[in-house]
Amino acid sequence: MPTTFEQYVHDNARDLLRYATALSCDPHTAQDIVQSVLMRAAQRWSGIEQLAVPGAYVHRMVTNEFLSWRRRAVRTVSLPQGVLDAVTPPYPDETDAVDQRQLVFQGIALLPRKQRAAIVLRYYANRTFAEIAGELGCSEATARSHISRGLAALRDRIPALERAKEAL
């Protein structure tokens, strides 16, 4: 049975916001992205609801909105090295796990957007490589390349943390 737009939003807005937050590394940007996407989806809902999986279509709209070049200037999340360090909590993290998680998160925020989207789709949304390729509009090999390069960049950050701990 087709889902009304209101029902779809009621059931999925939270998940879309979580996904957009993981993508954008910023809750406020995520809110803008999801709001913008849902406003457009509302206008097209009579077509979208006829699709086999309307949710997948809206999910892709969120990804594309994040990747959209024209909105980068006001919604950019590609921060220069060091900026995120300055906005980390003023108190020290208490466990290695939190330190490492924070380091990885900072690394994610520094990735080029397509690499970041591929990483989030793979490790947050648990998508297959084929699904990621479809969502990003690229070949499966390119999707794998985005993920491999992203992982390599993120792994680079771990030794830095370990060296810092050894120095203490």
Added chain:
Amino acid sequence: MRTDEFEGLLRDALDHQAAQAPSGARVLAALAPRSRRRWWIPVGGVVAAALVGIAMLPTGEQNQQVAPGTSLGVTSPAAAGQLVWEPAWVPPGMVERERSAGPDGPWSASKWSSGSATTAPQVNVMVTELSQDDQMGPDASREQVVVNGHPGQWYDNDNGHDEYMIAWWTGSKRFTVTSYAIPEPRPVLLRVAESLRAAVGEPVQVPITMPELPGTVHGWVGVRGDQPDQAVMFSQVYLDRVGTVRAEVRPERPSTEGTRVPVRGGDGWWYRVGAADPNEPTEVLMADLGGRWLVVSFAPYDPHDATERLDLLTTVANSVTAGSTPAAPWLGRTP
């Protein structure tokens, strides 16, 4: 840290970040009046935009086929024989320099450029046979375009390579025309897209066999060059999380020689270079194929990956079989 540990850490970091998502109250508040209004919003120009948007949503497989020589704007009976898709127009000064294809034929592509340097202005044309899981039409979040009456969309790809693309869909196919280093690309890409024609021809086939390598996930083949008698054929595979390995068969001896190493029962030459560009090879092994030259190269995904791959390149070079380079009369031609 082991790979599974690192991936666990990554999932944890992303879950933690996602948990910072806002409640959605502002989103719902912004949507509420809009959703109530949406029944009377479609007036005037908005009506047209909405109807076009809905009409462009995919409605299922159409299995449209075309005959040789026809443009994409014309629906025709099924064609006999093999078809290739060629532009009838590209920017002045550009010639065809490469044809490539996926291993089992899901896509084919041609590259047109005004020079052989990678920085030269370039137009790529690609046709992909879609599977059931592929996106079958434009999505609503990109600027919509129409190519010969078919729904498509415009891409600004933010990858630092001045890359733009038009994609459009017809039947079970997706067509893309991509530009690199072309100023004001939109009218150029649209003109190339609208000029695309089906012609009788053989899809590119490359008689190079590569050995099974651990982690191989994908591959593609192609023929490149500046003129027909200088055709270079190649086969390339992607190794999961490692990089790409490419084997080329060239008609002329490569200029760089490097260190002499044993390969294919004789001498080969191997060298390493710094990774200035993630897409450029960092290691190259060359071997004489008896009048032609085999060039096997490796490009890592991680530009900091300094692992030596001579063993890998030697394994590939020793196992590659290469037939005759296919005729490529289209190399260096204009449409």
